[in-house]
Amino acid sequence: MRLAAKRLSERDAALLVCLDDANYLYEARQFNDLLYRILRLYEGWDVRKPGVFAISSDLRLNLSTGVDERVRSVFHPTEVNFPPYAKPEILEILGDRIRQGLYPNVMPKANVTLIADLTAREQDIRIGIDLVRVAAENAENAGRRTATRKDVMDASRSIITPTLQKRAADLSEGERTLLYRIAELAQETGADMTSGAIYEATQEYIPTGETTYRTRLRRLEEAGLIDLALRTDRGRTREVLLRFAPEQVLAACGRTGKTGAP
Numbered sequence: 001m002r003l004a005a006k007r008l009s010e011r012d013a014a015l016l017v018c019l020d021d022a023n024y025l026y027e028a029r030q031f032n033d034l035l036y037r038i039l040r041l042y043e044g045w046d047v048r049k050p051g052v053f054a055i056s057s058d059l060r061l062n063l064s065t066g067v068d069e070r071v072r073s074v075f076h077p078t079e080v081n082f083p084p085y086a087k088p089e090i091l092e093i094l095g096d097r098i099r100q101g102l103y104p105n106v107m108p109k110a111n112v113t114l115i116a117d118l119t120a121r122e123q124d125i126r127i128g129i130d131l132v133r134v135a136a137e138n139a140e141n142a143g144r145r146t147a148t149r150k151d152v153m154d155a156s157r158s159i160i161t162p163t164l165q166k167r168a169a170d171l172s173e174g175e176r177t178l179l180y181r182i183a184e185l186a187q188e189t190g191a192d193m194t195s196g197a198i199y200e201a202t203q204e205y206i207p208t209g210e211t212t213y214r215t216r217l218r219r220l221e222e223a224g225l226i227d228l229a230l231r232t233d234r235g236r237t238r239e240v241l242l243r244f245a246p247e248q249v250l251a252a253c254g255r256t257g258k259t260g261a262p
Contacts, residue, residue, distance in 0.1 A: 005045035
């Protein structure tokens with residue numbers, strides 16, 4: 001900071017900082033302290049007030065409320081929201097990357113569609129690009145000229161599963177138990193996945209009141225593990241949709257998901 005402040009003072013320049021993937025700084029509990037040091041730089045040195053661009057790929061995270069009062073007093077961001085890519089946009093982006101980086105027919109159209117589906121579920125285009133790369137590497141390592149569906153699914157386990165595991169680990173035992181039971185129900189053919197039906201089905205595992213249940217359900221949605229889709233055909237109830245494959249969720253929750261906890 002001392003060297004940066006000296007150069008800024010000599011040039012009578014203002015410091016502009018872009019914090020890309022600021023949500024990861026937030027998860028690592030470094031965002032608040034880093035912002036404080038940057039935004040308060042002018043108080044300790046004879047420099048202009050700095051500016052900060054904070055970019056987050058987690059649409060659920062509100063960075064302005066994720067800081068303490070000493071930072072909030074000087075951090076007044078103007079938010080610019082970019083909606084997640086729709087599936088047609090994902091297909092177009094992945095198609096461009098594949099044409100530029102792979103030989104023809106290495107990635108069949110069916111695999112590109114599968115990767116686009118996985119990417120849309122994660123709401124992060126970088127995951128799709130990584131899936132293309134790792135699936136192609138899997139095929140190459142196996143001595144094949146064309147990537148298979150298995151190559152893509154193997155890639156998804158190495159790329160997506162760590163994200164799922166971290167989100168599951170951050171849950172309380174009660175929340176993780178609920179998630180485990182939702183994944184079990186999702187594997188059953190014809191299972192009723194409305195929030196009310198799941199509440200009834202979880203009582204033998206984790207007997208709770210409706211208020212606690214709905215609080216946990218919202219927590220799972222905020223963690224990016226489920227979506228709560230409105231269904232107007234059944235009295236405006238919510239359908240619970242997993243954002244990961246049920247078997248992946250079961251593996252991530254492990255045995256802790258079966259024990260139950262408040």
